[in-house]
Amino acid sequence: MTHPARIVRPRRSVLYMPGSKARALEKARSLPADSLILDLEDAVGPSDKAAAREMVARTVREGGFGHREVAVRINGLDTEWGAADLEAAAAAGPDAILVPKVGAPEDLLEVERRMTAAGAPESCAIWAMMETPQGVLAAERIAAATPRLACFVLGTNDLVKELGAEHVPGREPLLTALGMCLLAARAHGLACVDGVYNAYLDEEGLRAECLQGRRMGFDGKTLIHPAQLAVANELFAPSAEDLALARRQVEAYEQALAEGKGLAVVDGRIVENLHVETARALLAKAEAIARMQQG
Known part of the structure; x- marks a missing residue:
């Protein structure tokens, strides 16, 4: 078997889609995104978690996403929803399961154990959100945790919050963390996707941040709105x-x-x-x- 972590594929644009919105999940099947993250965590309120879990699992099983890579972001295993999210996602068999706030290799080993128990196919990879100081400092060990790990996803909003930093053009407060995660990913053959740009209607700012990420070596960028897709697809593709x-x-x-x-x-x-x-x-x-x- 060729492990998912070793499959080379474009991830220029990685779009978050709210797992509680049926119309958004249906629309995702036709958007020009390389990868989709069906989100059960930040995009879903507590009262909608259970219904979103069922809808996302059903959507993954139904398929119809064409070339688009499909990942499911679960809630953390330290929450009341995480275990059920992981079991449902693993049984549905997406391309990947995205684990939030990874802080140590042991976090991924526990996810892997539960995925196996839930019958996740071998092709279902693990993606790790790198969004805490603990995670960044342990990035090299996390990158080596398991052969199922395929990708680091930078959670720059959480990093800014945890660092007590500010969102500024050029992202100077984040450059150390971005570089450490990228180095660890490349040392272990992983993909690495940059964090989101929050001002989704600011095309000039998005272009500048995509260009910075490409120059640093990121494979692509996570996005919060379909309006950002064209810019990311353009700037992370060879001219x-x-x-x-x-x-x-x-x-x-x-x-x-x-x-x-x-x-x-x-x-x-x-x-x-x-x-x-x-x-x-x-x-x-x-x-x-x-x-x-x-x-």
């Missing part, structure tokens, strides 16, 4: 110029190898094996996006 340069780098390097050389020159810049690996990864991402959109 035509990026792809043209990547193809030229690969071609020049292969030609250099055929001539017995160890490097090539493209546009006045040295191209070595490490640059070619990056170029090939970019081309593979573009191909994966194209396949997904065709499907």
Whole structure:
């Protein structure tokens, strides 16, 4: 079996959808999102938790999401809803179960044990919300906790609250935490998705934050509104110029190898094996996006 953590797929746009809204769940099947998070936690009030759990589980079983990856965010196991959420989600078999406020590897090991007991398919991955100081400081150990773990999802609103920080352009107060989680994810072959941008009608601000996240190395961005999808899909996808340069780098390097050389020159810049690996990864991402959109 190829473990879910090792499957390479685009996660440019990861959209939260409220698990208590039937119309939103139906609409999710047609939105141009790479991934969807059907949310049982923050988006659902206490009086609606049980009904939302049943509706989300039924929605997952019904399917019809096409190429879209579907994750279910449960309530924490330390809440009165978490255990039932996890059991229902595991039995429904989404692509992933998103665990909030992960603080230690043991949190994920307990989730994994309960998933297995509830009959979760092997293809159902674990995603971990990284949104507390404890979680960030334990990020490397969490990333190595279980082979089921596929993705870190940054919870930047909670991090700002826990740090006593402020939301500011450029996110200077969060850069240390973002970098630590990204380093841990990459060290263990995990995907890593950036936190949300709250001003969902502020396209300029969203573009700036997506560009920052892409430059840092994030795979994509979590989103709170469908209006944000186009920007995230654009900025976390390779541009035509990026792809043209990547193809030229690969071609020049292969030609250099055929001539017995160890490097090539493209546009006045040295191209070595490490640059070619990056170029090939970019081309593979573009191909994966194209396949997904065709499907």
